[in-house]
Amino acid sequence: MEDRRQTVFIAGAGLVGSLLSIFLAKKGFAVQVLEKRADPRQNLRNEGRSINLALSHRGLRALEAADAQLPERILAEAVPMYGRQMHDEQGHLSFQPYSSTKACIYSVSRSQLNNCLINAAEHQGVSFLFEHSIEETDFASKTILLSHQDKSFTIEATVLIAADGVFSKVRSSLEKQGLCHSRLEKIDHGYKELDIPAEKGSLLAPQTALHIWPRGEYMMIALPNFDKSYTGTLFLPFNDEDLSFQELHDEASVMRFFHAHFPDASVLFPDLAKQYFSNPTSFLANVFTDRWAFGEWLLIGDAAHGIVPFYGQGMNAGFEDCRLLDELLTQHHDHFEVAFQTLCDNRKKDTDAIARLAMDNFIEMRDLVADDHFLLQKKIEGALSKALPEQWKTLYSEVTFSDTPYSEALARGLKNQGIMNEIMSDPSLDLKRWEEKEVWDLILKKVSGQ
Ligand SMILES: Cc1cc2nc3c(=O)[nH]c(=O)nc-3n(C[C@H](O)[C@H](O)[C@H](O)COP(=O)(O)OP(=O)(O)OC[C@H]3O[C@@H](n4cnc5c(N)ncnc54)[C@H](O)[C@@H]3O)c2cc1C
Structure with missing residues (x-):
């Protein structure tokens, strides 16, 4: 049985770190979350990230296990999506339901979800240190080097769970110490988000669907927001002889591309070229890590197994990690070392499988659905x-x-x-x-x- 006065440190107040902190606080641990960003509740938009994402059964089940009121709170501002609405190059539409039983996935705002989890965690007594960036860790001495406003200092962390995302500093510093090995598998395609405002969003029906413009080597998708706007995401190769982000280098080439390949969608983006050039182009990757558990230190969520977003499962899988870890801790009388190792032993084959499925689904979405x-x-x-x-x-x-x-x-x-x-x-x-x-x-x- 662990000493409950002992502080459990969590790296990262993203989706997984915040949810995990609720589970641990409910078990009676003192939980301290270290986050490099400012408090996101003061931010209106998470730059460079998909601003909405699909929440499905695994994620909802974990939210409910952490706090029975969370699903209701989160779904109050979510949009159900019952299937894919396909748009072909001529603007013809066809609908493919996700299931014969009207099961759905939910489009949720990333920032609202994150803020809701941080609020719920604070309510359970979790303490968040924002604007505290992890620079290095030393496993032998169980210490973390933190920086805050140009100052650096070291803290001791006997128990550390790293949920600091796909570029995890904790993972890379463990790697430098020869404790694990990770492989970042970048894909040839990048993505760019483009907003469809509410007044144009009403032209995109039904609202209760994930819209896809499959075009073979590339595609665009749009997920609905609660205010009737949509977040569109263009997936395109970075470098390709025919079509790539590289080819779209000025306003004329962007407008030509959209009018030729997404004629029905091009009218939905006001200031298309302006948005195109001001929004970042980001890359996508799978991360495979051979080891997640290091005694009383653990990697979790994207830090352990980031995946490309094409099955809408990255966050859902990270939330499922949290639920499974909570169950293992209960089963092993809150013995961190055993629970961490068991999670890693049991789960790696599953996260490898969803990485493969996510890559397959990219081909299905951009190509086969048409x-x-x-x-x-x-x-x-x-x-x-x-x-x-x-x-x-x-x-x-x-x-x-x-x-x-x-x-x-x-x-x-x-x-x-x-x-x-x-x-x-x-x-x-x-x-x-x-x-x-x-x-x-x-x-x-x-x-x-x-
Ligand atoms: C375009 C796109 C679309 C997606 N769509 C979906 C979807 O529809 N459904 C789905 O389930 N998943 C989706 N995902 C995946 C999902 O976003 C991730 O799986 C999820 O965000 C992982 O959560 P996390 O908490 O592990 O990492 P993150 O959300 O990345 O959070 C990591 C946190 O750690 C902090 N941090 C990083 N470094 C440090 C440091 N050195 N010190 C302190 N703090 C640090 C970060 O600021 C951040 O707050 C999508 C991803 C992308 C890129």
Whole structure:
């Protein structure tokens, strides 16, 4: 049993650090969060970050486990999204529901969510030190070098949980001490956020959907905000012979690009070129770390396993880390070392799996969603999950609407893909024929026989 007067330090008051602090404070620990930014409750916008993000089952379950009132508070200003609204190059629309049971994901404001968690944590007695940046750590002496307003000082931290994001200083300093190894896998695409104001947002219907403009090698998406505005995100290669951020170097090239490839969306952005050049272009990466647990120090959330955003699971996975850690601490009588090591041992295969799924989903979103063969497959899969709900769960719903460990969802998804490949290899199958009784019976037989 740990000494509850002992302070648990958390690096980072982002989404994961703030939620984790609530779990720990509720267990009776003194919790001190060290955050390099100013108090975000004084900020109107988190520069350079997606300003809304998709919250789904895993995240909601963790929020509820931390504080039963949190989901209600957060969902009060969230927008449910029931599926993808696809926009083709001619402006034609098609809707693909996420599930046959009307399950949804929620678009939430990143800053509101973060502020709500910090408020809830303070309510539990957590103390936040803003504008305190971690510069170095020394594991041998269990010390952290902090800087605050041009001054540096060292503090002792017997228990430290690093939730300081994808570029974690704690992780890199542990790495320098030869304690772990991480791999940052940058992808060729970057992203840029572009705001659609509320008066234009009403032209983008339905509001309760994630809008996608798939264009093969690149894409744009838009998530709704509670005030009827949208946050659009353009994903484009950094360098490409045909189309890339590099090619869009002046107002004329930006306007030409949008009018040619996103004609229906280009009218939704006032000052498109101005926004384009004033908003940053950021890169995307997966981070794989071979070790998260170091005695009573731990890496968690993006600091341990940052992933590209294409499955909308980075935060949800980080929140799930917090819930699982809370359960392990309870199970192991708040013995940090054992709980940290067990979390790392149990969970790494799952975060590796969601990283792979997120990369696959990028291809699905930007390319396959506009492909007839793929759409037919999705229709058949949707019908199968209705007809055989116990036997056939779509990969998307296992990842998004269940607690199934990501690695199990991936394994089942691969197995199901094999069955679907066999079904789809029938060249006579089309949008009408698959519903004919004898064809459908054959499909059911194939699935049930596996
Ligand atoms: C474009 C984009 C879209 C996304 N969309 C989704 C989505 O729809 N759904 C989803 O689930 N996830 C999404 N994600 C992923 C999600 O943003 C992350 O998984 C999540 O923010 C991770 O939370 P975290 O607390 O681990 O890290 P962060 O949110 O990065 O927080 C880290 C905190 O640590 C602080 N910090 C950093 N360095 C130091 C230091 N040296 N000293 C002190 N403090 C420090 C930072 O200031 C920050 O407050 C998206 C990500 C991107 C980039």
